[in-house]
Amino acid sequence: MSSAAGSVARARPREQTARRRSRDPRSSRLAVVFTGPFFVLFVLFLFWPVLSALWTSLYDDSLVGGSSWAGLGNYGELLEDPNFWAAMWHTAFFTLLSVPPLVLLPLGLALMVSRVRRLQWLFRLAFFAPFVLPVSVVVLVWNWLYQPGFGLINSYLTSLGFAEVNWLGQPGVAMVSAVIVTVWWTFGFNFVLYLAGLQEIPRELYEAAATDGATPGQQMRRITLPLLASTIVLVTVLQVIASLKIFDQIYLLQLGTPGPENSTRPAIQYIYEAGFTQYRIGYASAMSFVFFLAVVAVTLLSARLIRRVGTKTVVTE
């Protein structure tokens, strides 16, 4: 990850001063001072909680006091807890539903916006602005839009002759409603990544192709999409990881309930409930750890995917 590779030869003398500096004990001490603050925070608030989850999961710990060794008992319990697996499935289901629109829709729009000269800033504003809203604002507004009877969406549906939809209260629909909210809210982020990827494509390529008589459609297939492939992969991977962490919108839209007929509660919400409403820290930690491993596994798999595609965009080179 360094731009120094090309200047290795020139860097030789500098390399030596650097080595001399590293033998200097003051330099090592200085490095401790520079990296220390970050790593103290890192260990305390990222590293330690992971270890602590693993450790606590072996106890029947409770926030209200009392602790006894449980061995793998918590893990045995979660294997047979249908609510846990339902919650894991809801998280996976939300991911499956939300990733395709959040990858493809912004792509289509970015391709269109990159073709217009005027009003680009206006489109960028309209599509990206929701992303800076706090989730509670988003949910307040959409809860209002989704209301039966006098809600905007249902009101228009009925006036157009359609039946009302129970957006938040019907199993099977409630999750889709959460996905719609999420698409509206976070769409702009991926849109901006695509716009940046499109800007990176050298304009000369299009000019040369146009000179050779390539139609816009051919330019799209032969230039734009191949050169955008790495961005598409990157957006997909980031989106999968973000979707797996779903909690806020669903929790707030459903007012903290498991949703109609327990159809929406995601993994993090179930962990939250075990920890903070039932005070079962040990059990919550066991679930946290399993969920943690699942997310890390998916992340690593997707990182491999990125590398295989040979991306040269944002994250890697």
Place this chain on the structure above:
Amino acid sequence: MSTIVGSGAPGGLVEVPGRGGWARPVIYAVLVVLALIWVVPVVWAVATSLKPDAETTVAPVEWFGSKLTLEAYRAALDQGNILKWYFNSLVTATVITAGTILTASMAAFAFSRMRFRGRDALQWMVLAGLIVPFQALIVPLFAEMDAFGLADTYWGIILPQLASPIAVLVFKRAFDALPRELEDSALVDGASMWRIYWHIWMPLSRATIAAVGIFTFVHAWNNFLWPFVVTSAGSLFTIPVGLATVQTSYGALYAQQMAIAVLGALPLLIAFVLFQRQIVQGIANTGLKG
């Protein structure tokens, strides 16, 4: 190098002259329609907030009430809480932003400019930190903060949000791109590493500081889950946590609900309109995501 924006070259296809002329109007039409759909929820929220509350729950819907009134805003502000929430969000997001910039840039400076034992191991830790899903750790993290006596405090909100591996990587990439000659000549002049970091490297990295800063601030301001977990006292609620209580506590007073939603959205919306360019470029450059 992977910095994407900055060339200023407009992307996009080049049309063969005399061909494909029909495409652009169609694209404009599609885009305008979609943009309208995208802003409808916001416009509807604002329109609702300007109505008398009794006129909000009528079917079929009316975009305008019998009169425009700021009644709902006065009621929302009279509850007084939102000013406190603004303050809490401002304090925590500011400290988180300053702390993240400082700790991440210092660590990145060491990685970029010093050789020391354990450097590779530490860099691997940063990379590993990238994949740790913070959201999966709320329970052990809360137990830890509780043990420190930091639950229900500003520090309880702030501290766990400070360690940002992605910020370290972004700073390191920016520092790596700076010419080393600057540092060498400063060293010859006898400047200390502190001076080089603070007086040379940081001023040269203003764009990166802005990108990391804006992003960290927006993320901290909007973070819901962690402040929601670690605070139970209403006096410590941030904007997202406080607004989450509105839906249940205001009942069906939709004009007031929308008024307070608009108030909650305003600070960052205004900031976004003002800093649109920097925010968008920052994302494009770094690929930061919450």
